Amino acid sequence: MSCVAETQRLAGASRAVNLRFAGFDFPGPGRENAELTAVAPHVDFGRAVVGKIVAGNWKMNGSAALTDDLLSRLRAGIPARFFQSGGACIVCPPFPYLPQAQRLLAGSSIALGAQDLHPGAAGAFTGEVSAPMLQDFGVSWCLVGHSERRHILGEADSFIRRKMEAVLEFGLRPILCVGETLSQRESGRQTQIIDQQLIAALVGLPESALGGLAVAYEPVWAIGTGHTATPGQVGEMHAHVRGWLRGHISQGFGQKVPLLYGGSVTPANAHDLLGQSDVDGVLVGGASLKADQFLGILSHAS
Ligand code: 13P
Secondary structure, eight states: OOHHHHHHHHHHHHHHHHHTTTTOOOOOTTOTTOOOOOOOTTOOOOSOOOSOEEEEEOOSOOOHHHHHHHHHHHHHHSOHHHHHTTOEEEEEOOGGGHHHHHHHHTTSSOEEEESOOBSSSSSSOTTOOBHHHHHHTTEEEEEESOHIIIIISOOOHHHHHHHHHHHHHTTOEEEEEEOOOHHHHHTTOHHHHHHHHHHHHHTTOOGGGOTTOEEEEOOGGGTTTSOOOOHHHHHHHHHHHHHHHHHHTOHHHHHHSOEEEESSOOHHHHHHHHTSTTOOEEEESGGGGSHHHHHHHHHTOO
């Protein structure tokens, strides 16, 4: 299906979602297993992020001991000027460490993020975790559509769309991850793939519901490989994503949405990457597990 046809199909499908905005229909207790059907239209996301965003995705790594050590070091080590310049630092530990992380980060400016969630509010979904559960532990951000969930765990665009709606409904801030595989890039389809992912996740959602959105461009071939995208490639793709958001949401919205780059970010390349226009932050995997490396990246973001 062409991108245009797909846009039209999804816009049609999501009209149903839009129509339910006025009614604002939460599943709530007693409606277990219900699909989420609305998106919080006017959530106050608090302080605007005007500086850089540095987010750490620990993936399925860490331990209680690492959580203690890493978060204590981050608390002590992030320079005050990073937060004074309006920056946001987010850590996304595995689910079991969220309560511990919440305790360790209490009173600090470091925000807590989740790596994933289930679109339902509650119910018979063995092994899954919902937005309200995450909020019980102080989570304010959530990754949506990380490539490891798309490609390793087989999550389809339609499921990622439902997660996006759940994140918005409960007033979490989504970091929507998009990115092409190596073969998609080698066949010149990188922008087409990104468009498909953006269309599936966002088309039909009202701008008023998207105030907390950030988008992370994470080329799959750059994740965990040490092959960082060049600043030129990053600049080109971020300009494309911003253009898409201007065209499909609104000019003003596209202009201000934070765009993050992810894929083998290290202290050695963070300065160049963060210096690109249209790069408002980084989503860091491996280097977010080592305090000195994550702090090194943060030092380029103030
Ligand atoms: P690496 O920084 O390990 O390449 O991982 C990037 C990533 O997937 C962050 O979400």
